[in-house]
Amino acid sequence: MSLFTDTYDVIVVGGGHAGSEAAAASANMGAKTLLITMSLQNIAQMSCNPAMGGIAKGQIVREIDALGGYSGIVTDETAIQFKMLNKSKGPAMWSPRAQSDRMRFAEKWRMMLEQTDNLDFYQDMVRGLIIEDNVIKGIRTTLGFDIKAKSVIITAGTFLNGLIHIGEKTFGGGRAGESASTGITEDLVKVGFEAGRMKTGTPPRVDARSLDFSKMVEQPGDEKPEKFSYLSSTKPLEKQRSCYMAYTSQEVHDLLRTGFDRSPMFNGRIQSTGPRYCPSIEDKIDRFATKDKHQLFIEPEGWDTTEIYVNGFSTSLPEDVQDKALRKVAGFENVKFLRFGYAIEYDFFQPTQLKHNLETKLVSNLFFAGQINGTTGYEEAGAQGLMAGINAALKVQGKAPFILKRHEAYIGVLIDDLITKGTEEPYRMFTSRAEYRTLLRQDNADLRLTPMAYELGIASKERLDRVIEKQEKTDLFVAFLRNTSIKHTDVNPILEAKNSAVVDQSMKMFKLAARPQLDFEDVKKFPGVLEFIEANGIDDEIVEQTEVHVKYAGYIDKEKKNADKLTRLENVSIPESFDYHKVKSLSIEARQKLTKIKPVTISQASRISGVSPSDISVLLVYMGR
Template sequence: MALTKEFDVVVVGAGHAGIEAALSAARLGSRVLVITTNLKRIGYMSCNPAIGGLAKGHMVRELDALGGEMGMAADSSCIQFRRLNAKKGPAVRGSRSQCDKDLYSRYMSNILNNEHRIDLIEAEVKGLLLEKGTCRGVIVGDGSQVLSRCVVITAGTFMNAVMHVGREKTSGGRVGDKATSGLSDQLRAEGFQVHRLKTGTPPRLDANSIDFSLTEPQGGDEIFYPFSFRSHAQLALPQVECFLTHTNEETHDFIRKNLHLSPIYSGEIEGKGPRYCPSIEDKVVRFATKSRHQTFLEPEGINTNSIYLQGISTSLPAETQDQFVRSIPALRNVKFLKFGYAVEYDFLEPTQLKKTLETKGISGLFLAGQINGTSGYEEAAVQGFIGGVNASLMAQGKGEFTLGRHEAYIGVLIDDLVNKGTSEPYRMFTSRAEHRLHLREDNTWDRLRGQSIGLGVLSLKTTERLEALKSTREALKLRLQKKVIVPNGLTQEKITQLGSSPLLKPTSLASFLKRPEIKFDDLYHFDPGLSEFGVEARESAEIEIRYEGYIKKQMEILEMVNRRMEIVIPEDFDYSKIQGLKVEEKEKLSASKPRTLADAVRISGVNPSAIQILFIYLKAHKQNPTAKRSPPPSSEVLG
């Protein structure tokens, strides 16, 4: 391989992180080289063929507002859209797109290949060119050197990766793609902390061999909310159904009898797996009293018979998988297209990174994606964007770009990683964000417009369109605040018909909308012109008005907690009795025994919401923190 020119940024890998890193760097004017071991697997969905979900959908919209591409790819390949938690509060709703995985990959491949500042080559990066603590480029498999001002490593699950199916072990980051070697060994030699994690994937089944009459169809939503501000409001592809079924006691019995063959339970796999996406082996062991577990049959595309068996990630031997999957009535005669397997791989402790995702130990070297201990396409993509942006800015001698916890879930993610680290695959949840009432999908542009415009990745045309939509939302909110319902015979009769109590005085539409029994559509009786506003503008205005008081209250609690972080926690404090804490949080708090709230907030896996719950509990129950330990003089004691 002969490459004579020097690049501004070299991106190692072309998965979800690598794509966003390359595009963001190129769109900021940098000359970029993408090196991947398989050009046919650009943006490949190795596991679930879906984008978004709870908190993840927020990050995809944030990425889009900043100029990323994942939202557009998801919208263009969407074969089923659903808004999760639609009946709950707006902060915890999440958009999810079931995607055609081949079309998604093809879209991303075309975008990369059509970007004139990006070159792509198929090769394996074996090492880094280092000079006096600075990264100067990479060394590829044939020994060739590629010079660059900055390097972004987005190696995914491929560094020293081993795939497990029962007692069989093979080198590889996923079926059909080999593992990479050399990089993590060099980084370890340079003093970086390198550890192991584990992930897994379920079997793929032939749709023609499934009895769908024994399942429950799960259709998508009628209203489509695109991830991307650049997408059309209509879906481009035919929509499909997913199907719900369940495991049973026969399934669980097969699994229990063969646990000794699972590499997770035999000790073959050392790395921790994702807590919130456990294997079916883990589910059967950890939830032994449950007689069944949900399983979703999800089509992987519109031109394939491949069905993704969500909920049954496994690394048991192929013959055991065949047995326990066939114990599910709808799958009695199923044909396997691919058996499930686990992957164990290297990752770097993310506390070794700056918030720009540049390593603290080597200048010009950035890490993004699963190499930093995260789990999920969305978590990887947003890291890739931040890493690519900052690599490009550094290559051009410019400043840094970071996001705060109060601005975006992206900021929460990176702050958690670089300050707390992780010992297990990190997944984003709304509960990780203390500002979650503010960090909603509907106000993404309002939150990030200043950062996005200042950065300049997003095109001027898109920015102008988003600013126009913002003006529309503001005009609608102002209209609701100014338009007044005057109590009279006609209006009082209509209000009674709506199931609400009569007005005592002239009331603005905004104040009237705060009544829990009133819906936005009810306002049309008093101002028919409101129906002319778009659905997203109406929804955003309604949320801002309804939850104004809750948002203010949350901010007051946050400020109070932040002022009193030195509250002492009793040494014998029983976390198990506090309702609202997750099992993970109870486990980690009990094990760490933090001395103060400030100590507790630094524990990986303990979310800001848990700190608020703990603070309120301590305050309400007036715990005596001097029971078994004496607080330092500067500490505040509740008593």
């Protein structure tokens, strides 16, 4: 039965961060799109911590924004605190992070989606997929509707056969208070997909009125907060809410251990793998038994609510154990719980079953994005959703896929890692995963990606014009510093004040500005620099971009050359039908891995675990190189 007589270009299943970005991207590409979710009230809900960004994750949000996605704009509009992390390190490590108002975040997302052309909404559960001759044809809902589509993107998050654990209690659910999604996994397994199980968890939420913040360490935002979106329409915060830091103790750990025999993690009820880099509190005290304390970050959930997120206390221990242990943390003596922490198990599919455009290899026009691919985090999910939405629309329109390479974006690293290496635990992005992180900075995501997005039609002319202006003014400022000399009598007082070696003759400003002891507040004291900045309308963003270029020019040039070498291997394609078993010189492991992954280039083949440099040499010879 169906009241839906039209065929959609793209159906997006799931309204989380991946689904929201996918729906927005697809619709903005001109595709007739349907977003179907079990609850329209919970679109883009922050299921875990109320924050966006962080180490490497902040770079991803900037990239999403540069590509015309909504995450950066929504974050700026609903932030309550902003911090640029790692400012004491080089610019490749600078990572923006914002604390968000949870309720306003979801509300803003829904408002933006409802104002997006070509996008319809429908509330229902998808219980099955319509697949004919290994081509997706649509979806089947719990109410019995068949909805036809030219392509489908599944972004089910933790809802696929979700199972919630609190102590000895277990019940089905995709999130606290919401039911699990059934039927999709079973249909996919029937046509040959390999499914697995993963675990994640969340900490208790407590009432701020029951806490004594005077016993905690205040964590204010930056004095001069920045923002995520490159658009001029969003503004930095003028006021901020503080977070706080508290610590567990040996007494807290001992109390938590009393519940280990009732913990689903330790009594065998949870078999699946959890996130290595965001472990539960019981996992931390078990793995790091010699540590007598762990940090807890006390994060407000919004401007006006009293709800507090206890970051670092993720747990599935029984409620009574959670209560006793948390009361022994300084400031929590009289704590009132709004909800207890829990763990959740859910289905995922090995991402090696995908192509680089996030389309599945087994079923044409079917795309996966988000936690279904074994990732963790809003940012990783949003990035995949954006790319799946773009590529689903392109596929329907008969156009070539849009694929970001590893030297072009963290998003490119994320997707290549997933489909080339797979994952046995929830995948989280780190700066260390990127070989070219000096190129992939948070400050230049717009320069890298917005021209591509404009060509696709998902970035506005306003965005492109801002990028062109930014590049032109940066080049102008760099050229001024390269071509302008400064007398030693003018610069030596500045150098002496910064304990930098004085000079005995005139020098180009560029060379002096590159010194590590000097920052650009010092450079502004060079004669003529402030006048140049004011005369050319150079703002703080251009100054920062110029400073990075001046101080890290050598590193940037070196990485560009390395990236060019990689590109040469990216250009050596491998036919999809290539039979690795005919190449007897390959190792047995290489033949097995290459046959399973089906890399599309020699470069991708070189990144597969178990494929050695000698195997790559054999392939190059065999391919006629």
